[in-house]
Amino acid sequence: MKIKKVLCAPGFTGFYMDDKEAIKEGAKSDGFIYRGEPRTPGFDTIRQTGEAVSVMFILENNDIVYGDCAVAQYAASGGREVPMRSKDIIRVLEEKVVPLFEGKDITSFRQAAEEFDRMKIDGEQLPASIRYGVTQAILETVAKARHLTMAEVIAEEYGLTLELKPVRINAQSGDERYTNVDKMILKQVGMMPHGLINNVEEKLGKDGEIFLNWVKWVVNRILDIGPEGYRPVLRFDVYGCMGKAFNNDLDRVTEYLLQVEKACKPFEVFVEMPVDMKSNEGQLQAFKYMRKKLDAAGSALKLIIDEYANTYEEIKVWVDEKAADMVQVKTIDLGGINNIVEAVLYCKAHGVLAYQGGTCNETDKSAVVCVNLALATQPFAMAGKPGMGVDEGVMIVNNEQERLLTILRAKKAGKL
Structure with a gap:
């Protein structure tokens, strides 16, 4: 399935980004916020709004699929990436990702996802948040093209038998x-x-x-x-x-x-x-x-x-x-x-x-x-x-x- 156009839309996540170190060190809660100075690089305040970006693929048959980029609540903790604002994610997407996918023909989730996930630009992988959202869109693209659920695509491409029991x-x-x-x-x-x-x-x-x-x-x-x-x-x-x-x-x-x-x-x-x-x-x-x-x-x-x-x-x-x-x-x-x-x-x-x-x-x-x-x-x-x-x-x-x-x-x- 060929991708005609890639669009990026800012949005919210389901919670917030928190400076875990500041909270563990005793930052005092005040209502839903925390008072005090952040301790972790990338935080402007101890609790800040969670932001997301939807990466939308407009497919050749005019179907639209998408995936969401976001970072963890405790960003920059234990080796995680620093917080990223939606405007920063969109800037990277538009500069480095959109040109890769507009006009691209995707037939296999596993192949396309692994290629994108491992790809290096200027010697570095793209941020995990961006790889997370874009590969969601890749999976839905393949599911739409094959008229399957995303679970079926995963099972087929990884040689798994669907057990049909709830997790x-x-x-x-x-x-x-x-x-x-x-x-x-x-x-x-x-x-x-x-x-x-x-x-x-x-x-x-x-x-x-x-x-x-x-x-x-x-x-x-x-x-x-x-x-x-x-x-x-x-x-x-x-x-x-x-x-x-x-x-x-x-x-x-x-x-x-x-x-x-x-x-x-x-x-x-x-x-x-x-x-x-x-x-x-x-x-x-x-x-x-x-x-x-x-x-x-x-x-x-x-x-x-x-x-x-x-x-x-x-x-x-x-x-x-x-x-x-x-x-x-x-x-x-x-x-x-x-x-x-x-x-x-x-x-x-x-x-x-x-x-x-x-x-x-x-x-x-x-x-x-x-x-x-x-x-x-x-x-x-x-x-x-x-x-x-x-x-x-x-x-x-x-x-x-x-x-x-x-x-x-x-x-x-x-x-x-």
């Missing part, structure tokens, strides 16, 4: 840790509640008591108002705050993790980023040490790595080292969405769980595309995104998954 959806609470947990229970999401534990004083507690009490409340709340037999997987993201509270004493952190696991019974529990050692190697070794200590204690609690496993190459290192039980495949950080497919498949092939995550700071379009990827590759779970309100992100992801399953089951039954 559990992870919901995240944001700072509304009580109201949003109730929403998750009512919607019976498969993985919850995240927690946004990004500050020691207000959210974890200097001895961990604030977080531990909330964990106990979550468990009791599920058992109290959840339907009989509802057993979600519990996932908590603590952004290195356990390490910060305990001065990165890994023995103390491990002891605290065991307390968290005990409080979570009877549910399976995952903890993401219990420590942040500020380097790839330091993080890798810390996780391996904690995993060994947890194993020795007979613990079934599982560790998730997020930052420091941003690229496909970094994910492969973590998987090969068996340093984490689960990798968050941070969709928005991987650049081309072809890397998301490869990363999930690599995790599964080597016995490491894959959570196809992302960020609240994405868009409805990128979320829909990611559902298609997940249905084809079948990770352990996928993110209900964008936003922090639970309802909107879970609705977008759940409804796209249900539509796909209905279509694909009808095709399999010969009804289409």
Whole structure:
């Protein structure tokens, strides 16, 4: 399918970009903003509006497809790219991307996506945010040309069999840790509640008591108002705050993790980023040490790595080292969405769980595309995104998954 024209439109994401270091260091919240000076390069304020750009391909048959470029909520953290404004993204797109695609004939997603994702201009790859959005548009182009769903295109090109079973959806609470947990229970999401534990004083507690009490409340709340037999997987993201509270004493952190696991019974529990050692190697070794200590204690609690496993190459290192039980495949950080497919498949092939995550700071379009990827590759779970309100992100992801399953089951039954 040939591309006649490429257009770029600025837009908003489903959340905001936050300076994680400033928040972890105690920036005071005031309403929905944070007071104080940012600590991370690229931030003008500690919390700033999330901006996106839709890259639209006008195809030779006048169909229009598009993908959305954006950056993670915690931009510039743990090796991620610095925040980019929509005007900056559009400038790069118009100068360097539009000339490549106008008049281009695309017949294979995998080939076109890999070529674009790996391409270097002036000796460097294009920003991950741009590669993310453009490859979404490439996938939809091929799907339109073949009259297939995007999930079917992925399955065909990567030699996968569509299993036609739903992938559990992870919901995240944001700072509304009580109201949003109730929403998750009512919607019976498969993985919850995240927690946004990004500050020691207000959210974890200097001895961990604030977080531990909330964990106990979550468990009791599920058992109290959840339907009989509802057993979600519990996932908590603590952004290195356990390490910060305990001065990165890994023995103390491990002891605290065991307390968290005990409080979570009877549910399976995952903890993401219990420590942040500020380097790839330091993080890798810390996780391996904690995993060994947890194993020795007979613990079934599982560790998730997020930052420091941003690229496909970094994910492969973590998987090969068996340093984490689960990798968050941070969709928005991987650049081309072809890397998301490869990363999930690599995790599964080597016995490491894959959570196809992302960020609240994405868009409805990128979320829909990611559902298609997940249905084809079948990770352990996928993110209900964008936003922090639970309802909107879970609705977008759940409804796209249900539509796909209905279509694909009808095709399999010969009804289409």
